Amino acid sequence: MIEVALFGAGRIGQIHAGNIARLPGVKLKYIVDVNRPAAVDMAAKYRAEVRSVEAALADEAIGAVIICSSTDTHAELIQRCAAAGKQIFCEKPVDLDIVRARACVVAVTRSGVTCMIGFQRRFDPTFAALKARLVAGEIGDPEMLIVTSRDPGAPPIDYIGRSGGIFKDMLIHDFDIFRWILDDEAASVYATGSCLTDPAIGAAGDIDSTAVTIRTRHQRIAQISTSRRAAYGYDQRFEVLGSKGMLQAGNHRPTEVIASTDLHVSRDKPEPFFLERYRVAYANEMAHFFDAVNEGKPVTTTIHDGVKALELADAAMHSWREKRVIEL
Amino acid sequence: MIEVALFGAGRIGQIHAGNIARLPGVKLKYIVDVNRPAAVDMAAKYRAEVRSVEAALADEAIGAVIICSSTDTHAELIQRCAAAGKQIFCEKPVDLDIVRARACVVAVTRSGVTCMIGFQRRFDPTFAALKARLVAGEIGDPEMLIVTSRDPGAPPIDYIGRSGGIFKDMLIHDFDIFRWILDDEAASVYATGSCLTDPAIGAAGDIDSTAVTIRTRHQRIAQISTSRRAAYGYDQRFEVLGSKGMLQAGNHRPTEVIASTDLHVSRDKPEPFFLERYRVAYANEMAHFFDAVNEGKPVTTTIHDGVKALELADAAMHSWREKRVIEL
C-alpha cells in the first residue's frame, strides 16, 4: 500500500483523485490546495485529510505526490518533493521557463526519485495502439508525421494571458507526441500563426491558429497544425507516413449511431473536450505511474521529456515572433 | 462489326443506346418503338434508322437485338428474335407469367441463340468485386446472406398496377443476387409484407415493404428486406457471412466530402437512384453481352436465371398472400 498526497484540487486534480481511488494498493491520504473549500470537498469525497505542503511532505508514510496545482508552482514543488524523497507525478508543463525546468531535472536526478510528467496522450488507447504497431514495423520506417490538434473553444482571456502562450500551453502536448511517435529529435523548427478566432487573444499577445514544421536529425518531417476553435468538438488526430504504408489515429465518438436522412448520412461529432476524450488515458497514465513506482521500473514520460517539449515550444515561439527558421 | 436493333426507346433504352454507341465493333442500326417520336429522336441521336419489328428482324445483317420495350412484349419478342436467329439481350423480367417465360426458354434453347437477361447488378463494380473475393475463398464457406434493397420512392400508381407486384417488379433483382452470390437454390421461401408508405399502393393490391427469408438446398439462409421508400436515396447493400469472415457491399456516394459541424459529421447520402448507382454496371453489362456474342462465349445471366428469379418471385407472392412457408 502506497500513500499519496495530491497537490491541487482543481479540475484535473479531480480526475486524478478519482483514478487513484480505483487503483488497488494506493491510498489517497492528503489533499493540499490554497483554495481550502476545494481541498475540504475533495478530502470528504475520498476520505482523505486536508494538509499543508509542509505537513504532507513531512509525513514519512507518504510515498508519492501528485502535483496538479497551478503551473507556476510546479518547479518549486518538484524540487521540494525531490528533496523529501517522494516519487513525483507532475502535470505538464514542468515550468514556463526553461531554466527553471532544467533546475528541476537536476534536483530530480540528484535525489534519484521518479518524476513522471503528465503527457496523458501517450496512454490514449488509440495513440498507444498506433505507437505499438509503428514500433512493430507495420509501416516500415516512419518518414512524415502530420498532427492535427484543435480545441473546441479558447479558454478565458485571463487564462490566455498567464498561459505562457499557445506553444507552451497547447502545443506542448503535440511536441511530446512528435518526439514519442518519431523517436527522433528536432534539428530545425519553423512556426507561424495568426489570431483568427478572437481579437482579444491577439490583444493578449497570443495567437489561436498555428502551423509548425519540424525537421528531425534523421531528415524526417513533421507538420503540426492547431486551432483554439473547432466548431465540431475536440479534434485530436495524427498520421504517420512510413515506407510501407500509413497509420492514422482518428477521433473518438460518443456513440456509433449513423443517421441517414434526405440531407446526408451523419455520425456523432468527436468527443467534446479532453476530459471525455482522454478519460481512459488519464486512468491508464495514473496506473502506469503507480505500477512503475511499485515495481521500481522507469516511467514512460520523464521530466526529461517535459524539458524537451518545452525546448520545442520555446523554439516555436521564437520562430513565430522572429519569422525565421530556428536551428536547434 | 455487329449490327444491332434496339426495341424500346424509353429510359432504359436510352441507357443501353448510349453504352452501345461507345463500344467498338458494334453499330446501332435500327430503333423500334410504338412511340414513334421517341424512336425518331433516338435514331437521330445515334444516326440509326426507325424500323418496325418485322423489318428489323428481316434484315439479315442484324446480328443482335436489345429488348427493352414494355414487359408484356418481352416473351413474344424473345420468341420472334430466337426464331430469326438473332442474339438477344432482354431486360428483366422475361415475363410476369412463369408459363410464358418457360416457353421462351424452350424457344431460345431450340434456336441456339444467346439470350442474356438484364440483371445489371451482377456487373456493378462493388458487387462483382465482392463475388470475386467470395469465390476466391476470402471468407470461407458462405452461410448467410442479408440483402437490403430500398428505392428512394414508389413509381406512379398506374405503373404499380401493371407491374406484376413488388416481388416480380422490384425483388426480382434481389432474387437474382441471392442465387448468384450463394451459388445455391432455394428449398423454401417465406415472405411477408405491408403497405406502409402509401395507402394507394395497398388499394392497388400491392405492398411496399417486404421481408423474405429463403432456406437453400445446402441449408444456407438468406434474408431480403425491401421498401419502396428510403428518404435518403437508393439503398443497395448486401452482406455475406462466411465461416471465416464477412463481405459487405456498401452504397456508392456521389462525392467523398465530409462535413463536420456543431451538429455532426456528415457524408453524402447514397446515389439517388438506379440510373446513377448502376451507370457503370449498365455499361459493363452491355460490353459483356457483345463480348460473349463476338467470341461465342456464354453470358453470365442467361434466360434460365431469368426464369429462376421469376419462380422465386412467384413463390414469395404466394407465401405473402397465403401467409405460409412455400417449399420448392
Added chain:
Amino acid sequence: MIEVALFGAGRIGQIHAGNIARLPGVKLKYIVDVNRPAAVDMAAKYRAEVRSVEAALADEAIGAVIICSSTDTHAELIQRCAAAGKQIFCEKPVDLDIVRARACVVAVTRSGVTCMIGFQRRFDPTFAALKARLVAGEIGDPEMLIVTSRDPGAPPIDYIGRSGGIFKDMLIHDFDIFRWILDDEAASVYATGSCLTDPAIGAAGDIDSTAVTIRTRHQRIAQISTSRRAAYGYDQRFEVLGSKGMLQAGNHRPTEVIASTDLHVSRDKPEPFFLERYRVAYANEMAHFFDAVNEGKPVTTTIHDGVKALELADAAMHSWREKRVIEL
C-alpha cells in the same frame, strides 16, 4: 445507503459486483453461491460476507438482491425475494419455461417489489442514443427493423445442451431489442435456422444460425439474423427504417487506428465479446436499477418485458420446429 445481496459469483456476477462497488450509496453486503470458493473470493475482494440464501433474505437490512446465478434458479429466487420484500435485479431469462416465468410475474406483482430483468443492451450508449433519437422523431414513423446479432464463437456443447436453445439463450436479447425499439408487439413470428458452424450443436438438438421475421400489430416488420460464429468478433448491429430516414447502430471498436498498406485500408474489428462491448451498458444498467429503487421510480426493463421476450422465443422455437408461421 442500500445494502445488497448478490446471488451467483460467476462471470456476470463479477461484472455486477464491480459496478455496484463504484456506486455511491450502495453497499455489497452478502455473496451467495453454491460454489463456496467463488463466493469466498468475491467476498474478500469486495469486503463482503458469504451467506446462504436463507440468511441473506432473513436480514432485514438487505434492501435489494442481484440474481445472477444459473438460469434454473431464477424463478424460485425471484419468488422468494419477492416474498421477502426485497427489490430484485435478475439476469435474463426469467426462466426457460413460460409458465414458471408467468408465476414470477404474479409473485412480483403481489409483493409490489421492483423486479428488473438484465436486458443490458438497452443501456448501451449507442443503442440508447438511437432509441432517444427515434423517440424524438428524427426519422418519422419506424417501419422496418433489421437486427444482426452474432457471437464470436459458440459456447461449450454442454452449455448448449442446457441453454434452452438458441432462441431462448441468444435471441432473447434480440427479441427485447425488437419490442423496445419498435414499441410494438408481435402479431406473427416466422423462424428458420440451420446448424452450419459445428455438427455437435445439431447433435445437441440445437441450431447455430437463425433467421426470424416478425410482423407487428401495427404492420411493421422486423428481421433478425443471428449466428453463433463471426470470425471477426462480436457483431451487434441494428437499423431502423422510418418514414423520414434510417438510424443505424454500429459496432464499437477498441481503437480508432486506421492502417493503409499496399493491400487495403483497415480498422480494428469489433470488440471481442459482450463483456467488452457492453461494459458501459452493464454499469449504466446497475446504476439505473439503484436509482429507480432509491427514488421509487419504475425500471426500464421489467419482469413483464422478460416474459414477453420469452414468449417470442417460444414462438420462434415452435415456428422453426414446425416449419410454419406462428400467429400470436
Added chain:
Amino acid sequence: MIEVALFGAGRIGQIHAGNIARLPGVKLKYIVDVNRPAAVDMAAKYRAEVRSVEAALADEAIGAVIICSSTDTHAELIQRCAAAGKQIFCEKPVDLDIVRARACVVAVTRSGVTCMIGFQRRFDPTFAALKARLVAGEIGDPEMLIVTSRDPGAPPIDYIGRSGGIFKDMLIHDFDIFRWILDDEAASVYATGSCLTDPAIGAAGDIDSTAVTIRTRHQRIAQISTSRRAAYGYDQRFEVLGSKGMLQAGNHRPTEVIASTDLHVSRDKPEPFFLERYRVAYANEMAHFFDAVNEGKPVTTTIHDGVKALELADAAMHSWREKRVIEL
C-alpha cells in the same frame, strides 16, 4: 462544330483525345507529335489526321488547340497558337521558367484568346463539391487549409532530372488548390524537404518529401505535405477549417466492399494513380473548356492561375534551398 488540333499524343494526350471524342459539337481533326508512330496511332483511333504544328495552325478551320506535348514546348506553342488566334488548352506547367511563363501571359492577353491551364483537380467531383459548399458558407470563413498529396511511387530518375524539381512538377497542383480553395494569395512561403524514398532522387538534385507552409494576405494558414511514395496508392486529400466547421475531401476507392476477418475490417485502398482518380475530372475539364469557348465565357483556370502557381513553386524552391522564409 469546333475543330481541334491536339499537340502531344502521349499518356495525357490520349486521355484528352478520348474525352474530346465524347463531346458533342467538337471534332478532333489533327494530331501533332514529333513521335510520328504515336501520332499515327492516335489519328487512326479517332479518325483524325497527322499534321505538323505549322500545318495545323495554318488551317483556319481549327478553332482550338490542346497542348499536351512536353513541358519545354508549352511556352512556344502557347505563343504561336495565340498569334494564330486559336483558343488554347495547355497542360500544366506553363513553363518551368517564370519569365517565359509571363511572356505567355502577355501573348495571350494581347491576342485575346482563351488560354486554359490543365489544373484538372478543380473539376474533380469531390473537390468541386467541397469548393461549392465552402463558397455557400457552410463552414463560415475559412481559416486553415491542410493538403495531403502523395504519389504511389516516383517517376523514372531521368524524368526527375528534367522535371524542374518536385515543387514545379508535383506541388504545382497543390499550389493551385491552395489559391482556389482559400481564394487568397500567399504573403509568405516556407518549404523544407528531404530525400527519404530513394537516394537517386537526391543525387539528381531533388527531394521526394516536402512540407510547405503558406501564410496568406488575410492571415490564413495553409500546410501542404507531399511524398513521391505512398505504399497504399494515390493519396489526394485536403481539409479546410472554418469558423463554423470543417470540410474534408477524401480519397476515392474503386469499390465499396468491406471485408471483416479475424484480423481487421478493411476497405479498398485509394485509386492507384491520377489517371483513375481524376478520370472524371479530366472529362469535366475538357467539357468546361469547350463550353467556355463555345459560349464565350471565361474559363475557371486561366494562364494567370498557371503563373501564380509557378511563382509559389519558385518561392518554395528558394525557401527549401536557402532554408529561410520567403516573403512575397
